[in-house]
Amino acid sequence: MDKREYQWAWLMVLPVLVLVAFSAVIPLMTVVNYSLQDILGRSSFFVGSEWFKETLNNPRLQSALLRQFAFSFTILAIQIPLGIGIALLMPKRGWQASAVLILITMPLLVPWNVVGSIWQIFTRGDIGLAGFTIRELGYDYNITANAVDAWVTIIIMDIWHWTPLVALLCYSGLRSIPEAYFQAARIDRASKWATFRYIQLPKLTNVLVIAVLLRFMHSFMIYAEPFVLTGGGPGSSTTFLSQSLATMAIAQQDLGPSAAFSIIYFLIILAVSYVFYVTIMNMQKEKAAQQGAGGAE
Amino acid sequence: MSGGKRGLLALYLLFTLLPIYWLLSMSLKTNQEILGAFSLWPESLNLHAYIRILTDPSWYMGYVNSLTYVLMNMTISILVALPAAYAFSRFRFIGDKHLFFWLLTNLMAPPAVFLLPYFQLYYSVGLFDTHIAVALAHCLFNIPLAVWILEGFMSSVPKEVDETAYIDGYSFPAFFVKIFIPMIRSGIGVTLFFLFMFSWVELLLARTLTATNAQPIGAIMTRTSTASGVDWATLAAAGTLTIVPGLLVVYFVRNHIAKGFALGRT
Amino acid sequence: MMEWMVWTLPTALFFTAIASGLLGMTIWEVVSPTIERKGFLPISTTRGDRFFIGLLTSAYIHLVVVGFTDISLWVALGVSIAWMAVLMRWG
Amino acid sequence: MARIELNNLAHRYAPGGEYALQPMQHVWEDGGAYALLGPSGCGKTTLLNIISGLVQPSEGQVLFDGVDVTHRSTEERNIGQVFQFPVVYDTMTVFQNLAFPLRNRKMAEDYVTRRVQQVAEMLSLTDVLNRRARNLTADAKQKISLGRGLVREDVSAVLFDEPLTVIDPHLKWQLRRKLREVHEQLNLTLVYVTHDQTEALTFADKVVVMLAGQVLQVGTPQELFERPAHTFVGYFIGSPGMNFMPCELSGNEALVDGERIAIDPATAVAASRSGGSLQLGIRPELARLAADGEPGLLLKVDQVEDLGEHQLVTGHFGSHQFHVRLDESEKINSDGLRLVFPVEHTLLYADEHLVGTGGAKHG
Structure with a gap:
């Protein structure tokens, strides 16, 4: 739709601007300040780009970054198709639909550290239902010693935790498809697959972009769940970016390097989200143009 | 719905519920029972962990603190996000697109990046260890999220609605409150759901900005692991109780979810 | 009260430069509004979009120079300014 | 192409509940263009859905060319359907859209190409065959929906569910004309649901007027106009609708507020037998002014509107x-004004139903 030019709209945005700037801009500026100095207690001196050089060449951080990307792409590759699948399975109306919705949404509303605790209790070899059962079946399952076990467990935990979000977004997208499309598909004798491919999937593109964006963001900043479940171990096999950062900043008090690392982290996020943003905006523009051409729909 | 579909869905629901069942079952056992022989369900319903949490102020105040800052955050976020989202959905102004993008990037800012400056910022303005500090800090990601979701819903309301209302003699505030807000009810419901969700589940900032007076339940739970071992039963009971508010919230918005979760963007 | 932010002259200059850049872009926009166009970038952009893309890519240029070469940062800055000019003109 | 028979058909959504469709018995001829006309909620969409197989009737049968298809699914009935809003496969090109029903039926590819070309030509879609369907205008999309129904040569019937709702007014008549052309060329059985009388009357050979789950009359547009079988048909068709006035019978004359109006003798006899409350009906177009000296009824004039070639009093x-x-x-x-009601156009209605010749209650 054609928007009206109206500069006073800035006033409507102002409160948002002030509140978010307070929480975002001041800390960000401080982080930039930190990143160029060596800070020891109350004294600090300027070191220029030293911390950036060190951080970019730090093999530990490089591997944390790679691990982070590997993790994010793995869970996206699993959760997006799984979420679509579950959305297709969910009942469409009636009390069953409500019940399934509530049950499926549950993991989303569990505090992130509690998610870690739940899975810790669930997967421990001695007292955990899953851990105990797997050991009984003869596999020596151990997330504190075996890196593969730890990885798989964290990925399954993340699937448990976040697939509901994808499923709910898709469910909502599917519900918005008018019944007539399915009638038309039956009349045209489209197979189930063709119905999915040509009716449901195209209508899901919008919500899927949102799902991918949200999932990418949150997987990229995952912290509390693996921290509680594995503590980043064994070794550093499940230490993701946020945790490396927190360790540097809080445990080791390396303010300068952790600030430099934060900025690099932030620039990555910025680039990725810009690509998503441009994609979403172009989709909306295309949709608007299409409605302009296609009349009411 | 065919049997196969039902079966697959049931399988997924089982996957969702098993860990939660295990948490619940642990919370009803005694620590001896937990560490003793493995059993699928508690021998008897043992409520002592719950009784302890619900009678000891140093425990239950954690829930009160968490709920307090969550509600504060929801109120602030929705109040400032509504006009902003309206501005973004209806008007063009200098820098609108870039401002919107900047807001979105804050959704992705990992709290870990900001921990220390946050602590110092809130300490220096004298808000450390207050509920409002956490509520404001959570605005970092919740306000952008609210603006984004609401903008989607508002843009799906035709602009002619606004124009008709003005022609009918409504002032802007009257139109906004009496006509526009009811039209995007689902959107507001879903936005509140998300605001609750992200404020309720976040712990890192909440823990950093509080010490004793406003400590969230998530931070208090770490007390269960001591040098002498982990108090599993209490940990499980406290964990179980953190799920309850979320369940209530889903129950209230369940009818909006089907429509609203697409965030107005289908 | 702002002591904890540990300001230094270079960072102060940096943020002043960014702020005046934004201010300048705003004034330019008021004086002569931008027209969205398609240059060598794969998307059609406004002046503000190109400015943002320029800043972001400049940051990456600096990172690469700092992290993986021994070239002076001033060279990185020069390259970034040249790149920004190219982007604003033909992007 | 098929002849559609509705055999004692009736439908209630809940067993023992109210009829959504009253029992009916109709035969719709092969190659006919039928319009189902009536206000919202009259059951016309339910009837359409029963024919298309989306709804199973609770009583009676649907026969296509004498074959009972009542319990066959939509896909087995081999019908085409055009919905209220354009239903197209967004990600496909126009060509792929039109080819879709044929390809799903595993037709040979060279036949598909030939057939799609033919249909596209018929609907003037040839120019856009390779465009993506989603970028087209609403009326082009609606033509695609129609094309997907026509592309199968053996289609039993093409059903339309208010297909022009979202089309711009100036394109409506073009599309309607296209439909007529297609009908003349292919001689298909068409069933067209609408609440718009102009659409129904210009499109259909036979119009089925429905009210509250009941078929009031099936007839040609002319029959509906000249001899509405029910007062509702009289009201609903024509602009303005038919005039109705309560009357009493006195020999071969009707008494309206004491004024005497001549009636066709056969009708008068039938009316005297039928009992019930009587109404006299006459079309605004069919009453005429009395000539000089001719006796007429005095009409007090309240308002005169100029309608171009006509004036409405x-x-x-x-x-x-x-x-x-x-x-x-x-x-x-x-x-x-002194008005004369020509005897052949002065109709009588007993309990809302037409009395006398041509007044068959059900078509």
Whole structure:
């Protein structure tokens, strides 16, 4: 739709601007300040780009970054198709639909550290239902010693935790498809697959972009769940970016390097989200143009 | 719905519920029972962990603190996000697109990046260890999220609605409150759901900005692991109780979810 | 009260430069509004979009120079300014 | 192409509940263009859905060319359907859209290409065959939906569910004309649901007028106009609708507020037998001015509207409002007009139903 030019709209945005700037801009500026100095207690001196050089060449951080990307792409590759699948399975109306919705949404509303605790209790070899059962079946399952076990467990935990979000977004997208499309598909004798491919999937593109964006963001900043479940171990096999950062900043008090690392982290996020943003905006523009051409729909 | 579909869905629901069942079952056992022989369900319903949490102020105040800052955050976020989202959905102004993008990037800012400056910022303005500090800090990601979701819903309301209302003699505030807000009810419901969700589940900032007076339940739970071992039963009971508010919230918005979760963007 | 932010002259200059850049872009926009166009970038952009893309890519240029070469940062800055000019003109 | 028979068909959504469709018995001829006309909620969409197989009727049968298809699914009935809003496969090109029903039926590819070309030509879609369907206008999309129904040569019937709702007014008549052309070329059985009388009357050979789950009349547009079988048909069709006035019978004359109006003798006999409350009905277009010296009824004039070639006079007889449409050349005396009701156009209705010849209650 054609928007009206109206500069006073800035006033409507102002409160948002002030509140978010307070929480975002001041800390960000401080982080930039930190990143160029060596800070020891109350004294600090300027070191220029030293911390950036060190951080970019730090093999530990490089591997944390790679691990982070590997993790994010793995869970996206699993959760997006799984979420679509579950959305297709969910009942469409009636009390069953409500019940399934509530049950499926549950993991989303569990505090992130509690998610870690739940899975810790669930997967421990001695007292955990899953851990105990797997050991009984003869596999020596151990997330504190075996890196593969730890990885798989964290990925399954993340699937448990976040697939509901994808499923709910898709469910909502599917519900918005008018019944007539399915009638038309039956009349045209489209197979189930063709119905999915040509009716449901195209209508899901919008919500899927949102799902991918949200999932990418949150997987990229995952912290509390693996921290509680594995503590980043064994070794550093499940230490993701946020945790490396927190360790540097809080445990080791390396303010300068952790600030430099934060900025690099932030620039990555910025680039990725810009690509998503441009994609979403172009989709909306295309949709608007299409409605302009296609009349009411 | 065919049997196969039902079966697959049931399988997924089982996957969702098993860990939660295990948490619940642990919370009803005694620590001896937990560490003793493995059993699928508690021998008897043992409520002592719950009784302890619900009678000891140093425990239950954690829930009160968490709920307090969550509600504060929801109120602030929705109040400032509504006009902003309206501005973004209806008007063009200098820098609108870039401002919107900047807001979105804050959704992705990992709290870990900001921990220390946050602590110092809130300490220096004298808000450390207050509920409002956490509520404001959570605005970092919740306000952008609210603006984004609401903008989607508002843009799906035709602009002619606004124009008709003005022609009918409504002032802007009257139109906004009496006509526009009811039209995007689902959107507001879903936005509140998300605001609750992200404020309720976040712990890192909440823990950093509080010490004793406003400590969230998530931070208090770490007390269960001591040098002498982990108090599993209490940990499980406290964990179980953190799920309850979320369940209530889903129950209230369940009818909006089907429509609203697409965030107005289908 | 702002002591904890540990300001230094270079960072102060940096943020002043960014702020005046934004201010300048705003004034330019008021004086002569931008027209969205398609240059060598794969998307059609406004002046503000190109400015943002320029800043972001400049940051990456600096990172690469700092992290993986021994070239002076001033060279990185020069390259970034040249790149920004190219982007604003033909992007 | 098929002849559609509705055999004692009726439908209730809940067993023992109210009828959504009253029991009916109809035969719709092969190659006919039928319009289902009626206000919202009259059951016309339910009837359409029963024919298309989306709804299973609770009683009776649907027969296509004598074959009982009542319990066959939509896909087995081999029908085409065009919905209220354009249903197209967004990500496909126009060509792929039109080819879709054929490819799903595993037709040979060279036949598919030939057939799609033919249909595209018929609907003037040839120019856009390779465009993506989502970028087209609403009326082009609606033509694609129609094309997907027509592309199968053996289609039993093409059903339309208010297909012009979202089309711009100036394109509506073009699309409607296209439909007529297609019908003439292919001689298909078409069933067209609408609440718009103009659409129904210009499109269909036979119009089925429905009200509250009941078929009131099936007839050609002319029959509906000249001899509405039910007062509702009289009201609903025509603009303004038919004039109705309560009356009593006196020999071969009807008494309206004491005025005597001549009636066809056969009708009068039938009316005297039928009992029930009587109404006299006449079309505004079919009453005429009395010639000089001819006896007529005095109409008090309230308002005169100029409709271009005609003028519409609103007035009253006694307490009854009355419309009459007169030629523009007629001079109107603002005190009153003397009107004559031609006997052949003066109809009687007993309990809302037409009395006498041609007044078959069900078509």
